[in-house]
Amino acid sequence: MKKLAIVLIGIIFALSLTGIGLAQQKAEPGKPAEAAKPSEPAKPAEPAKPEEAKPEAAKPEAVKKEAPPKPVVYRMGGSVVSIDAAAKKVTIKQDSVKKQKKVTLTVGKKAAKDLAGINVGDVVNIWVTGKTITSITKIF
Helix, strand or coil, rough: CCHHHHHHHHHHHHHHHHHHCCCCCCCCCCCCCCCCCCCCCCCCCCCCCCCCCCCHHHHHCCCCCCCCCCCCCEEEEEEEEEEECCCCCEEEEECCCCCCEEEEEECCCCHHHHHHHHHCEEEEEEEEEEEEEEEEEEEE
């Protein structure tokens, strides 16, 4: 019975070590592993000459313009604290279990027509793109 317990513990120990071995990162399929390359003699680094050193910003192909990130669209809700129709700004108070916050947002052109039916103290759902309200609906 003791021999069986020792054999089981040994098998469990061996299997636990193989799990660690499998967790190692594998080489990407497109690139050969570093160990698979034949060893090449290390070449001494040559010092860069000042005439040859050119900044990469001067190369037109190196400078790529990235598109600006898309604005985040999200829904939020809360009660209306204040409305400034002239400046097209609305302040919303959000209550949650752990914190409260007030957010002042700009009203977009499409949401400006819905702003007429909203009063201070109303509970609203709004759709926001960046910091601009795109849609506002009164809940109660």
